[in-house]
Amino acid sequence: MELRDFECFVAVAEELHFRRAAARLAMCQPPLSQRIKALEERLGTKLLERTSRYVALTPAGEAFLGRARAVLEMAGAAGEEARRVGLGLAGKLTVGFVNPAMDAFLAVALGQFRAQAAEVELSLRELTTREQAEALAGGRIDLGFCRYAGQEMAGASVMEVSREPYILALPAGHALAGRRRVPLAALDGQPLIVPPRTGLPALSQALGAAFAAAGAKPVAVQEAASKFTMLGLVAAGVGLALVPASVRVWQRAGVVCRDLEAGLPPVILAAALPLCREHAAAARLVELARQAAGSRPGPPAEAIREADACGPPATG
Amino acid sequence: MELRDFECFVAVAEELHFRRAAARLAMCQPPLSQRIKALEERLGTKLLERTSRYVALTPAGEAFLGRARAVLEMAGAAGEEARRVGLGLAGKLTVGFVNPAMDAFLAVALGQFRAQAAEVELSLRELTTREQAEALAGGRIDLGFCRYAGQEMAGASVMEVSREPYILALPAGHALAGRRRVPLAALDGQPLIVPPRTGLPALSQALGAAFAAAGAKPVAVQEAASKFTMLGLVAAGVGLALVPASVRVWQRAGVVCRDLEAGLPPVILAAALPLCREHAAAARLVELARQAAGSRPGPPAEAIREADACGPPATG
DNA sequence: TAAAAATACTCCATAGGTATTTTAT
DNA sequence: ATAAAATACCTATGGAGTATTTTTA
Numbered sequence A, B: 001m002e003l004r005d006f007e008c009f010v011a012v013a014e015e016l017h018f019r020r021a022a023a024r025l026a027m028c029q030p031p032l033s034q035r036i037k038a039l040e041e042r043l044g045t046k047l048l049e050r051t052s053r054y055v056a057l058t059p060a061g062e063a064f065l066g067r068a069r070a071v072l073e074m075a076g077a078a079g080e081e082a083r084r085v086g087l088g089l090a091g092k093l094t095v096g097f098v099n100p101a102m103d104a105f106l107a108v109a110l111g112q113f114r115a116q117a118a119e120v121e122l123s124l125r126e127l128t129t130r131e132q133a134e135a136l137a138g139g140r141i142d143l144g145f146c147r148y149a150g151q152e153m154a155g156a157s158v159m160e161v162s163r164e165p166y167i168l169a170l171p172a173g174h175a176l177a178g179r180r181r182v183p184l185a186a187l188d189g190q191p192l193i194v195p196p197r198t199g200l201p202a203l204s205q206a207l208g209a210a211f212a213a214a215g216a217k218p219v220a221v222q223e224a225a226s227k228f229t230m231l232g233l234v235a236a237g238v239g240l241a242l243v244p245a246s247v248r249v250w251q252r253a254g255v256v257c258r259d260l261e262a263g264l265p266p267v268i269l270a271a272a273l274p275l276c277r278e279h280a281a282a283a284r285l286v287e288l289a290r291q292a293a294g295s296r297p298g299p300p301a302e303a304i305r306e307a308d309a310c311g312p313p314a315t316g
Numbered sequence C: 001t002a003a004a005a006a007t008a009c010t011c012c013a014t015a016g017g018t019a020t021t022t023t024a025t
Numbered sequence D: 001a002t003a004a005a006a007t008a009c010c011t012a013t014g015g016a017g018t019a020t021t022t023t024t025a
Helices: A003-015 A018-024 A029-043 A059-086 A099-116 A129-137 A201-214 A227-235 A245-249 A280-295 B003-015 B018-024 B029-043 B059-086 B099-116 B129-137 B201-213 B227-235 B245-249 B280-295
Strands: A048-050 A055-057 A090-097 A119-126 A143-147 A156-164 A166-171 A191-194 A219-223 A240-244 A255-260 A267-274 B048-050 B055-057 B090-097 B119-126 B143-147 B156-164 B166-171 B191-194 B219-223 B240-244 B255-260 B267-274
Touching: A003 A018, A003 A029, A003 A059, A003 B059, A018 A029, A029 B059, A055 A059, A059 A090, A059 A280, A059 B003, A059 B029, A059 B059, A059 B090, A059 B280, A090 A099, A090 A129, A090 A280, A090 B059, A099 A119, A099 A143, A099 A156, A099 A240, A099 A245, A099 A267, A099 A280, A129 A143, A129 A156, A129 A267, A143 A156, A143 A280, A156 A280, A166 A227, A166 A245, A191 A227, A227 A240, A227 A255, A240 A245, A267 A280, A280 B059, B003 B018, B003 B029, B003 B059, B018 B029, B055 B059, B059 B090, B059 B280, B090 B099, B090 B129, B090 B280, B099 B119, B099 B143, B099 B156, B099 B240, B099 B245, B099 B267, B099 B280, B129 B143, B129 B156, B129 B267, B143 B156, B143 B280, B156 B280, B166 B227, B166 B245, B191 B227, B227 B240, B227 B255, B240 B245, B245 B255, B267 B280
Parallel strands: A090 A119, A090 A143, A191 A219, A191 A240, B090 B119, B090 B143, B191 B219, B191 B240
Antiparallel strands: A048 A055, A143 A267, A156 A267, A166 A240, A166 A255, B048 B055, B143 B267, B156 B267, B166 B240, B166 B255
16 A cells, blocks of 8 residues: 555545546556556455446545545654755754853854744753763763863763853952952952852863963852852952953843953863764754854843943943 | 555654665555655655765654544545444444334344444434334434334335234232133233324234134223333223233333233234435344344343242243 | 664556547537 | 547556675674
């Protein structure tokens, strides 16, 4: 039994006329008669009652007609669905991301993605870079937006998406808040809230080297994993914090942000895609992420008001 | 796109190995590879990621797999359903019947039918013989159990199913209730409850002729269409009634039934099937009806107690 | 190097076309 | 007598088999 049999039967059942049905199927009447006959023999039951003047459905034919239509529709839908998934317009997409990615580009990219491919069922998981590597290997996520410090990721290809500077978050009344740009040397002896060393050893090392080069030695007074925790601690006067520039989309009472003069390595975020497993929707989202990151290296100047707790925009 | 494509794809997707999948499909590996390749080209998207060491589903393939399985299952179910309908084991069956048919054989036949073909959706309509002829012509019923008096039915074939004598229903205290068998002549001058003349003219005529032959002239005191109405009127002392013997499955307080001596034509019930439209379930039910009517010409003797209001059984 | 998929080719089964017959109104 | 389906027969496409090459781990 083939789909063509279903098509032939449905055509005859709808036309109730072999000749017209054959025309609709772009074939001749005799082979159509043969096909119907063969189909009936395979099923072991007559589907059509026919004389030279009259074609009618038998009860079996009536039952078969409904199901045959459904089969044809489902078969077409199956192909269409596969095609759409292949184009990244349908299906499931599970994305892992580190927290800074959301503010840097992911919120914008996801908004555009949903507009382009509303049928894709998106699943988002905030994961560390390390967790993303494992999740990618285990097939639990299709795409990861992770921190990047030149490292490879086994079984995945990693490509840079965004690059933004660190900025300094400090209590509103702090002496350094008066400056528009803060040199690294000015942080000598300052209490600093730092990310956990175990979490990002390469990053901690790079930051340490940069401070050493600038001849500054801040004091690590507290570890905090999330930038929101860091800003909370800054507001409480616990110390200062280095945060990605994209944090400026948030305002936190009692906290101001200032640009740093050159010296620190930038925050690099990358997309990690599993090797040998092309996922069109993932590729689509990566492309949107790159565009979002490129067109908006930081938050637009107008979005940051001078009166805000986070301080003046990077452009002054 | 053919069902074979779905089968091939599902096999490869489940085995994740072309050679094994080909074996399962009872074919060779090269044509299987070609089919999958052609399928992918038709769909415009890769369904399988494959190297010489590794076969895996793409997201499109994963989406397609579920649908493909459903299509195959539905296609099989469509054929199976048609086969079952063809055998009269599934589908819909709408049956018209005259009231006496239910007691004579239809209750028993329907019980057996449901046991044999539980999946058939039965629809029952109590209709007069004349209404059944119209309903058959209009395709509103697939089968009719009607009264039969030698008449033809346009567009339908009519075959006798059961034949039972009339019996006499009379008030419990009536003088004739003392006899085991009542001769027709004894009904001379008796008040008789009769069926409507317009409903069954041939029957009324035949009964009239039978009474005339026996030299009896009962008085038609009341018309009543249903045998239940007749028995109610008998109980009320309005008169006597001629009813099919199968009415003995019912007991009515104040009413007794007695056999009649020969002379009246029997009650003949028949099955009417539309011509040129074979309906296996209908044929099955007719066969069961004939068996039920044949094996049980009247109600079994044990079912009728001597003490019952309806009187002694026919076998006395 | 070995195992597996892809490629190249050959063949035949069968879907479909053409001509004709049968059938029912 | 006519229109429509069935039958008979033929052709050619393409699905499947066989042999071989390519690829990757």
